[in-house]
Amino acid sequence: MKIALATLNAKYIHTSLALRYLKAYSERDFEIEIVEYTIKDPVMNIVSDLYGRQPDVVGFSCYIWNIEETITVIDMLKKVKPDVKIVLGGPEVSYDTDYWMKRLPQVDFIVVGEGEATFHQLLTELRGEQKFHFVLGLAYRDGDEVRINPPRPKLDLNHLPSPHRFPEDVAHLPNRVVYFETSRGCPFSCQFCLSSIEVGVRYFDIERTKQDLLYLINHGAKLIKFVDRTFNIKRDYAMEIFQFLIDNHQGCVFQFEITADIMRPEVLDFLAEHAPPGIFRFEIGVQSTNDPTNLLVKRRQNFTKLARTVTKVKESGKIAQHLDLIAGLPLEDYTTFKKTFNDVFALEPEELQLGFLKMLRGTGMRHDAEKYNYVFMERAPYEILGNDHLPFSDIVRIKRVEDVLEKYWNAHRMDHTISYLIRHEFPSPFDFFQEFGDYWEARGWRKIGHQLEDLFTRLRDFLQQRGTKRMDVILGLMKYDYYLNHKQRPRKVWWDFNMDKATHADLLRQAAEQPGRLSDEFASNRLNERDLHKHAVVEILPFDLDAYLATGRVLEQRTALFAVYRPKGGEPVRCYTMKLDEGAVRLA
Template sequence: MKVVVAALNAKYIHMSLAIRYLKSFCEKDFEIEMAEYTIKDPAMNIVSDLFEKNPDVIGFSCYIWNIAETIKVAGMLKKIKPELKIVFGGPEVSYDTEEWMRKLPQVDFIVMGEGEETFHQLLQEISTTQKYHFVYGLAYRKDEEIILMPGRPKLVLDDIPSPHRFKEDLPSLANRVVYFETSRGCPFSCQFCLSSIEVGVRYFDIERTKRELLYLIESGAKLIKFVDRTFNIKRDYALEIFDFLIKNHGGCVFQFEITADIMRPEVLDFLAENAPPGIFRFEIGVQSTNDTTNELIKRRQNFKKLSRTVTTIKNSGKIDQHLDLIAGLPEEDYDSFKKTFNDVFALRPEELQLGFLKMLRGTGLRNDADKYGYIYMDHAPYEILGNELLPFSDIVRIKRVEDVLEKYWNAHRLDRTMEYLVEHEFSSPFDFFQEFGDFWESRGWQRIGHQLEDLFTRLEQFLTSRRTNHFEGIRGLMKLDYFMNHKYKPRKVWWEERLDKQKHSELLRSIAEQPERVSPAFAELGLGEKDLHKHAMIERLPFDWKTYQETGRFDSTRSTLLLVCYQLQGDQPLVFTVPEEEQIAV
């Protein structure tokens, strides 16, 4: 019997962990082939490829991001090959399963919950006696009746063979995201999250975990994302894995979901002292700083301790942090969410993700939707359209905040400019992103694409429209940010006023002849005039750069000529100031 396990991933770089677990658990008894696609692939292409594999059974891994496309593909396959057995499994179909069975006649079976053992037993029954009432955790049809079998006991995790040792994965390992788990389950009960439904946390043996990680690192993996819901819940386990990865990272990057307010000081001290910069990334779910909201969603959180952890990690300079917010939680209206946003933005995470509540099947909040007056999408991803405190009009406005937050803060295109604007020019960070988002929408820019230069010119138009204080100084910061966004000397700039070409050439010649007048560090680069013309740019800032670096304020009584040199050391250009006597010449 030929079996295919398939997944439609959000992006090509993602690797489905689910289908690899299914293959590893079942391949001892069945011929199992993995097939991965993306949700952007044409359905006809996916169907054609699966048809060519000529399977007897296809199992699809189903999530909110791929369910619509997966249903379409399954429907086409069933029409082409009616005798094909189609199995759905995954979190999206593990709840409201009877409804799914009624809606999807093209699906023969649904595996509910943890799937490895159930799928294996189902394949045994398909290939032999077809007594599906023996398969716990299975939904199937008997004549016209839909049968939902009771759930099965949880697996002992170490009984599952490794999902990471397939030879077919090795050629692309370095170019894809590897998903990895050291545990299953979550100790918390957040009512918006599916993980709250499973009681308890189970761990893989730590020595097995180390062997698997070392194999992936030595096989060329460059990014490993741990899918544990709270990686640091077991301090000693987490600390031992951190230590192991520090000693064996091999240039790989590791991303973890952590709960920041329970992070122990000794773990923070260990990471600050021992972690190489850039190998760890932490994702921290804050969601809300409203105490009433957190109580209603059964989310235990000490924001003071969370802030201390985030600040300590940031001050170490070793680990990038990604903080999550959810708009639309109970008792969180527009003003309350604005406070949540500003509370969390004050921590200055490298990335702040603003998401919107999704009423996932099986969660407590979906079951209590009427209690809070929620309306939400009938289809995946079940995002809210409003509730009794946050109408759709407010959701639309917050989405504009999300849009410019992604483009300007999370993309790190204008870090210096952003920091100045939110600190000095607007009442709060949220007010900046909201006002700019509203302006962006009013200009219709959400309907057209953008290049790097557009981000600068559109911000300039926005600041001009509101007659922003210190506008020329801010434009100077924008110019510097633009230079710092390039690994090579940019062919064009977005501003019109430039130094006179002749004076520019004279200045470069003078700098090449007496480089020590710029700085000893610059002189050590040994750049001649030809090198400078090829790899350097000079631009005037309308304020004293040294004063700004020391105080964060503009001194407009003096200007500064910056010398920006590319392709010299690493990816970042080097910035020098041209001495005053050289500035006089231009």
């Protein structure tokens, strides 16, 4: 009996941890291969590939992001290979299982919940006496009837074989994301999250965890994402893993989901002192700062402590942080969500993800949807379309905020410019993103693509049309950000470069002759005038850039900005400034 375990990942770089657990648990007794596709792959290609493997059983791992595409694949596969047994599993089909069995007559079985032992027992019955009523955690067909067996007791995690030791994965480790878990379950009861359904947290043996991590690191893994719902809930366990990764990281990056308001000060102090810069990333689900909302959805959160943690981590400069918000939670209207957004944006996380409530099957929020008059998509991803407090018109407006937030803040294309605008030109961060998002939508830009230069010119056009005060300062910061976005000397700029050639050449000559006036670092490069003509660009700004970057104050001082793209290759752009005499393009 040949078994294929398949899934449609969101992107090629993603990998399926679930399939690897299933194979590791059953491969001693069955011939199993893992085949991964993406939701962008043509359906015909997927079906052709599966058909060519001639499996007797195909198991699909199902999530909200791939269920509809998976259904299309199943429908075609069953038509060209009617005898194949189709098995579904994963969080999307583990709830409302009767609905899925009745909606999808092509599906023979659904593995409900934790699947390793259930899938193994199902394969055993398929090869043997086919007494499916003995398989706990299984939904199956008995003639025209759908049978759903009682759930399976939770597994002892230390009896699960490692999913990380397949030789065929080794070549791909440097180029794909490795998903890793040290525990299963969640201690919290947030009603919008599937993790709240499983009570309690179970841990893998820490020595086994260390050995798996070391194996992945030694074989070239570059990014490992821990899927634990609250990695730091058990302080001693988390601290031991942090120390182990600090000692053995070899340049690999590790991402964790943490609960920030329970992070102990001594843990933060330890990370600030010992963590190498850039190897850890934290994902923190804030979701809402509206207390009545958090109380209703059973989300315990102390925002004051959360903010203290985020601020302390940011000040250390060691760990990038990704904060999440959910628009559309109960009792949160447009005004209170605006406050939530501004509360969290004030922490200036490296990334702020603005998502919309999804009424996931099995969650308390979906169960109580009628109580708050929720309207939502009937098919995955079940995103809300409105409720008593947030009508669809407001959701559409907030989506415009999400769009420009992704393009301008999370992509880090104009950090200095956006920070200036939010501090000096707009009432709040939300107001900036909302106004710009409305302007973007009104001009139809959402329907067309954009290049880097377009992002700058569209922001400039918006600000000019709005009558923004200090456009000279803003344009100077935009030029600075534009140069920082390039690894090589840009061939063109998006503004009218009106410096005459003689002035441009004179500034480069002065920089070459008096490099110490720019900085000691610039002088250490030992770049001559010819090098600068080849590898540097110059722009005159109407203010002192260094003073602004250091203090946030705008000082009226003409300044020459030099962006140097180093000839050695692979090195980031370096920017230097020198002050100019008033009325002349000379060193001050």
